[in-house]
């Protein structure tokens with residue numbers, strides 16, 4: 433019993449001194465933790481305020497969109513986990529679970545990173561431009577070394593060595609610059625970057641590079657057991673190989689992977705960048721008013737711009753109003769689901785994951801009876817194209833309207849709209865093949881997002897309020913293989929389109945079959 437002797441109480445005083453000091457340590461640790469949370473809340477608030485000034489403009493920039501996904505997935509999860517055990521966590525927990533569906537997941541982060549890497553490749557963006565946050569003149573917050581590291585990690589997960597090499601090296605460069613300014617607290621990060629980089633090189637067969645990088649890593653963390661073992665193994669492997677082949681081992685340069693195995697990828701991407709585009713033969717008419725002999729077009733003929741002659745691809749200007757677009761988007765939003773691709777292209781079987789990258793968008797179908805605006809548009813398509821677009825169940829001459837919104841860096845790689853010998857899944861039973869494609873452009877895309885035809889180097893810019901039209905089949909009903917086309921990745925902005933696929937059935941007399949294809 434402490435109270436029975438003053439000398440015991442003297443000890444208690446000393447104990448209390450120690451307790452106070454421990455409590456003070458605890459309070460400072462809590463304050464540091466709270467400071468960190470407060471800084472994170474301030475930063476997030478600043479960013480969301482900026483985003484809210486104009487959400488469309490903000491998300492139009494793919495770097496902003498990537499960072500938003502990253503912040504919500506990684507940083508908020510950290511916040512949530514670090515506060516989970518605390519007493520006052522309740523409200524935050526309720527909010528988090530209420531919004532679960534809109535909080536990005538790991539696969540969203542992977543998709544967002546993949547999108548940035550796709551844009552980097554297709555539009556030949558320099559890493560330094562992406563890092564400085566300047567994409568075609570649209571400015572965002574610059575990337576940190578951690579952002580570069582996350583891009584590298586996303587590439588690593590896809591076994592995409594080419595991008596691991598680029599982005600881990602960018603992370604290193606940035607990390608070293610920061611170090612010179614002594615903005616660093618621990619060496620953990622650089623060790624992680626080097627670890628990824630070394631192993632990625634090793635997987636590629638670049639053992640010498642893997643060895644050098646691992647040695648550099650050991651300078652930062654001399655006792656690292658696994659890396660020490662790797663260094664030994666890499667050395668042995670190099671010696672063995674050089675002995676048996678009597679050649680000095682050389683590292684291969686890393687090349688960009690062709691994940692969807694497209695033969696015409698380079699042509700497609702060059703067109704997207706604006707290379708290979710040929711001007712139309714200027715001796716031929718380019719713009720004209722058309723009525724197709726239809727009395728409904730007499731007072732206001734359609735404004736037709738010819739984009740290509742063979743196959744004939746035309747763009748009709750001002751065929752859907754802003755009000756109609758808003759109505760269509762409103763009707764479609766609740767129906768949007770991730771687009772699936774039926775065709776596997778020519779990807780070797782067993783490669784699996786490539787399908788996901790083939791088409792990055794969400795779509796929904798609208799029938800004529802889903803809204804008067806849809807029935808009106810279907811009628812207009814018929815008036816202008818001269819084809820039947822009846823969509824009553826007993827008279828299916830065309831499919832429902834397919835409304836599509838592209839995602840971050842969204843695109844649709846080269847494909848045919850109609851059924852071909854390799855791909856017979858697209859036509860409706862009984863209504864035969866997709867004779868023609870009509871596609872409305874329903875948003876202004878600030879950069880990228882062209883519709884391109886790599887077989888003939890034709891291209892159509894996504895002009896808001898316009899619609900593109902072409903025949904997929906020749907007059908004989910044969911496939912017109914020159915209509916292979918693609919939707920280029922959206923670089924800046926959001927792309928909405930709506931497709932109407934018109935079928936052969938019901939159009940036998942409007943576009944009669946001919947003995948000769950042309």
Ligand SMILES: O=C(O)CCC(=O)C(=O)O
Nearest residue numbers: 844882883918919929931
């Ligand atoms: O978005 C584009 O430009 C092309 C879309 C397309 O080809 C399709 O949806 O079938």
Ligand SMILES: [Fe+2]
Nearest residue numbers: 847848849917
């Ligand atoms: Fe298409």
